[in-house]
Amino acid sequence: MPLTADARGVFPIAPTPFFEDGRVDTASLDRLADFYLAIGATGITVLGQLGEAPKLGHDEGVQIARRMVVRAAALPVVVGVSAPGFAAMRALTQEVMAAGAAGVMIAPPNTLRTDDQIVGYYRQAVEAIGADVPFVVQDYPLTFQVQMTPDVIRRIVTELPTCVMLKHEDWPGLEKISTLRGFERDGSMRRIAILCGNGGLFLDYEMERGADGANTGYAFPDMLCDVVRLSIAGQREQAHDLFDAHLPLLRYEQQPGVGLAVRKYVMTRRGILATDAQRKPAAALSAAARAEVDHLLERLAHRDPRAALR
Amino acid sequence: MPLTADARGVFPIAPTPFFEDGRVDTASLDRLADFYLAIGATGITVLGQLGEAPKLGHDEGVQIARRMVVRAAALPVVVGVSAPGFAAMRALTQEVMAAGAAGVMIAPPNTLRTDDQIVGYYRQAVEAIGADVPFVVQDYPLTFQVQMTPDVIRRIVTELPTCVMLKHEDWPGLEKISTLRGFERDGSMRRIAILCGNGGLFLDYEMERGADGANTGYAFPDMLCDVVRLSIAGQREQAHDLFDAHLPLLRYEQQPGVGLAVRKYVMTRRGILATDAQRKPAAALSAAARAEVDHLLERLAHRDPRAALR
Amino acid sequence: MPLTADARGVFPIAPTPFFEDGRVDTASLDRLADFYLAIGATGITVLGQLGEAPKLGHDEGVQIARRMVVRAAALPVVVGVSAPGFAAMRALTQEVMAAGAAGVMIAPPNTLRTDDQIVGYYRQAVEAIGADVPFVVQDYPLTFQVQMTPDVIRRIVTELPTCVMLKHEDWPGLEKISTLRGFERDGSMRRIAILCGNGGLFLDYEMERGADGANTGYAFPDMLCDVVRLSIAGQREQAHDLFDAHLPLLRYEQQPGVGLAVRKYVMTRRGILATDAQRKPAAALSAAARAEVDHLLERLAHRDPRAALR
């Protein structure tokens, strides 16, 4: 079931569950898979930045991907394979594709500056992973400090047929979606799936600009699924109402550095993860911050009763 | 009426109103002053980054400051004097202080990296502006790429008695407020005013962490005044309710680059500015973006009727 | 005498001479002009980064440019007009062109990231300064953190007829010169002058790649003139011998931050500047560093007797 440009809906970015001693918690990983299936996710992405991929060994990464592929067999699983060298990227890609992954996600290294460097990097990446592996371009300037213009994305899409999806998380990024969809309409670029990241901070309007869904790790992916569904169904104000109810927490989770701690804490409170442990180096939540998240959860439960913790 | 460490409440960051041809629109500037007085602002900051200060000539800057000082005579006016060289900083400071400004605001140049460089820069800045001029430290890493730890701020406050306020806009920044207030409690730092910027994105919890108010340019500074008042009065949930009602628009305005265009557009729709013109180089709003802001304003009017446009 | 794409030879970047109290030292400025004329410079650039332009007021900048134009009447004078806003850039350009400058130099602001942003910036700059003013593109990624590919430079040159010169100081940058000259040969770009900066660190091979000369501020511009002449005359090994004799000092001067202090110190020892004062903020030379420069000068005098101090 290879990933195609028809992908849509919500591909949650799965956090990697750890025990306090740093080992991978496979039981929580299984619970995550079951949860994503239950809420109507249409795919899953593992080993992303906020899946703490750079802190995992090669074998650990493969095992996490394999376990998710087996457990969530009904869904396409995309695996982050970004690496400083192409040898490691190729090795990881081959193993996870052999294990049944639907495709891979590649972020640009933060040394790239010019348009040509970016296009050249993806060209070399495809040489490394093979011209038969569908891949997702991750466009996240806030973290990677690499700016991809719509034109650069069009060049990548045009030159590399296995580019099937954009993980869109530029900030601001609404115009970029409009421009890319315009390229498709004027025939200068084939259609690709655009799923939005950046914590979901603009998902409400991104859907209206032409996005196909979300590809992010907000601790209530069930809300993301509902907003995407409502938006596609044309129930605009309902989509915004639901989104706005979550925005205070979502905004809190979207803080650089500390955001993953918030996300894991909420998912622990929701009973999905056993602990909110991260591998070092990691930012932790202070007692004050935990109290703030608790407060946000309480207020959220009033505005979105389905988000109430049991 | 020099600025002191007792400052609190809301010091809006005033945008600089322009005509379409780039000239300064003094009638709109006067309306801004009157508006800030009417809503209960406790001070005003002019010539900040989002006041397009780097695009103003020296004389223009002085005239804007002078006009605001005269028109809003009841309020302390802080003037941004950041400049690549200390000669220009001193010249501007001397003129605006002579004209009746309450103090100046100084941002660090983006070349500073180490703690010592930052402290050293402010030491030299005080030599330049004079040891009798109250000043505000602007801590905005997202824009200036200068990271100030709480310890660096304590060193600046301790060494330089005329440092009376922190324009706090680190992101994430809640722990920084707690740490600084902790320094005050343990006696290792004298008290300074902490007013929060960063578009107000975390003002709700910043107040609870010990901030004294806001120092930002959100297009509804009346909401900022109300949230600060409610928070100080201990009406916690009411403060959050009001804040949350504005968060969808506030988040939209807080986009890098395009945010000022949103702000000026809203203030034009509110009838405060005559036009939303910016000096070049500037980012403009697309038709789609304007429609989104209009939509946000409509939705806001339902949740905060006082924010309804006339 | 407008600047044209036929410019070649050496346009020294003039330091701005100051007295210890920070005032501009016009007598030293005159000596600089006379010195540049005497050594065979073919042009002069004032108000560059290392001319401490950002620390000068508008009127000071105009006066410096005007004085240089008058004193060095036989040479084209290029004036750096980089500014955060286009209003200031236009005002400075109009005054210095009226005073007889040959053209202006424009560096990109460090916020530009994508190819389109860079081209768009120069398009707007030309709107600001006027389509009749010859200009130099400054390509200095080490300082400005803006990466211009050869393709971007070609787009600028093609779209903007008044772009007549590239101040080339990318590092590494040799291939860029070859590529640009290749564009000229294959007819895809009109010829422009390429003069090299970056302290002259690669001038030896830059000339062989097709550069037209130097546009930098090394404290022995007489050597730059000689190397350019020897290289153009095909006296390859003599050019390298002379260049290599200076390389130990040149490398020492090419240190970020402290380089201007070295340059001014040497020019003071050479009797060209009255003092090595800089405006604040500025890096100073330690006693140890001064002794090292003295040592480098002694060793240089043995290898290039014409570089011996009187």
Next chain:
Amino acid sequence: MPLTADARGVFPIAPTPFFEDGRVDTASLDRLADFYLAIGATGITVLGQLGEAPKLGHDEGVQIARRMVVRAAALPVVVGVSAPGFAAMRALTQEVMAAGAAGVMIAPPNTLRTDDQIVGYYRQAVEAIGADVPFVVQDYPLTFQVQMTPDVIRRIVTELPTCVMLKHEDWPGLEKISTLRGFERDGSMRRIAILCGNGGLFLDYEMERGADGANTGYAFPDMLCDVVRLSIAGQREQAHDLFDAHLPLLRYEQQPGVGLAVRKYVMTRRGILATDAQRKPAAALSAAARAEVDHLLERLAHRDPRAALR
């Protein structure tokens, strides 16, 4: 033979030899070891940045370190263990120390900004690798964009007894050496070894400022050994004469990005490496660049006959 603060002389940074197909070339690795022993190196560093460490798998890295430890048994071998996560850093450290390495080298991740973050990072790193493993702090702001003040280094040295060496490659960096040696003299910091990197570009004066030697990968490490020896022996002018003879090539090799290609090409021409292959992504030398290096080698042979290629 654990690394101690008494280390001095030259620890070349070993490139990792590859075949054209990307496999590690162990025969060339052995030749490198023999070569370093023959020229009088006092130690060897493997798996540095310019050893292409980020492109190696864990097992490959261990095997390279182990082979070097065995082959160059008379010399202490330092192993670069920088990694995005501490788990990988610990795993690599344990294996290479068990294999007989003398210590490890740790570079700061480029996300660190403040003094406290840097000190905190090394504190956590020591927790990860164990308090019994000697380590080298790599201070290379040009590549890592992390600025360590002398005070930060003093804090690391004071707090962490297993910090025994600084790989000094700040630029400019001469004053930093003087300041650190001053800390030792005034008793505020224990003595550590300071070996200089940055391609050796300032080794001549770094030795005079108090450095203990070099820790860099210039293609003629024999020259580095000689310069260090001459400098320690007080033969100042001879040290400079030899250094200056190599400076034109050394400067050419010290170009960001393309420098490793120059280094491997020269070492291939010297018969030490079988090929100049790098793993992708990598910058390659153009034909023009190879001709320039050939020219530099010819000129060098005239000034330092011992550098003549056979």
